[in-house]
Amino acid sequence: MTNVDWDAEAASFDEEPDHGLRDPEVRRAWAGRLRAWLPARAGDVLDLGCGTGSLSLLASEQGHRVTGVDLSAAMVTLAREKLAGRDAVFLVGDAAAPPVGEQRFDAVLVRHVLWALPDPGRALRHWCGLLRPGGRLVLVEGVWGSTAPVGIPAERLTGLLAPIAGQVRLERLSGDPSLWGKEVTDERYAVLARVRTSGQERGEVTAAGE
Numbered sequence: 532m533t534n535v536d537w538d539a540e541a542a543s544f545d546e547e548p549d550h551g552l553r554d555p556e557v558r559r560a561w562a563g564r565l566r567a568w569l570p571a572r573a574g575d576v577l578d579l580g581c582g583t584g585s586l587s588l589l590a591s592e593q594g595h596r597v598t599g600v601d602l603s604a605a606m607v608t609l610a611r612e613k614l615a616g617r618d619a620v621f622l623v624g625d626a627a628a629p630p631v632g633e634q635r636f637d638a639v640l641v642r643h644v645l646w647a648l649p650d651p652g653r654a655l656r657h658w659c660g661l662l663r664p665g666g667r668l669v670l671v672e673g674v675w676g677s678t679a680p681v682g683i684p685a686e687r688l689t690g691l692l693a694p695i696a697g698q699v700r701l702e703r704l705s706g707d708p709s710l711w712g713k714e715v716t717d718e719r720y721a722v723l724a725r726v727r728t729s730g731q732e733r734g735e736v737t738a739a740g741e
């Protein structure tokens with residue numbers, strides 16, 4: 532993916548069921564997960580590597596104010612169209628160092644992006660610094676394919692979070708075909724993390740959906 536031309540991919544990106552969320556069952560499945568992962572109260576959500584804005588739109592429909600950032604101008608154009616008229620802004624920029632100035636967020640949401648960044652540990656530390664007190668990281672990642680798998684295993688991601696996060700919850704997603712529009716056998720998961728506050732112990736990882 533690191534060599535993918537995302538501007539070229541943008542026009543057809545939403546054709547995958549879990550990208551465009553056009554199938555009502557797939558859309559419902561992601562909406563349900565997001566509702567559980569994002570704060571219950573309306574807040575500020577930063578969607579990094581937002582693509583065409585499909586998750587941004589779900590977050591917006593759930594009452595959150597969304598800032599989306601993507602390196603691809605073509606993706607950002609589509610995201611702006613998808614969320615036209617909503618309380619949402621989309622910026623062209625690097626997810627590893629998003630151009631959000633002093634703004635802070637209640638949740639940083641990142642799906643299928645972290646694994647391709649050159650230094651995921653550094654990006655995670657930076658994202659923690661963009662959260663308000665009590666804020667959370669919502670990370671959806673995986674390891675895709677069988678012949679030449681790419682991605683970031685859950686164990687590596689939770690290991691990177693251990694020194695910086697206070698609470699880490701791993702939710703396995705491979706067993707829920709309604710998220711993908713098909714059965715999948717590769718590793719797919721979400722990690723929900725709260726930033727460690729001073730005096731709090733290193734985060735224990737709890738797991739769900741095994």
Ligand SMILES: C[S@@+](CC[C@H](N)C(=O)[O-])C[C@H]1O[C@@H](n2cnc3c(N)ncnc32)[C@H](O)[C@@H]1O
Binds near residue numbers: 601
């Ligand atoms: C697999 S897509 C995921 C899109 C979206 N998060 C979703 O789940 O539908 C990866 C996205 O990350 C963007 N991207 C890749 N590297 C990036 C970077 N360093 N900074 C910002 N966006 C990046 C690509 O342009 C693309 O839109």
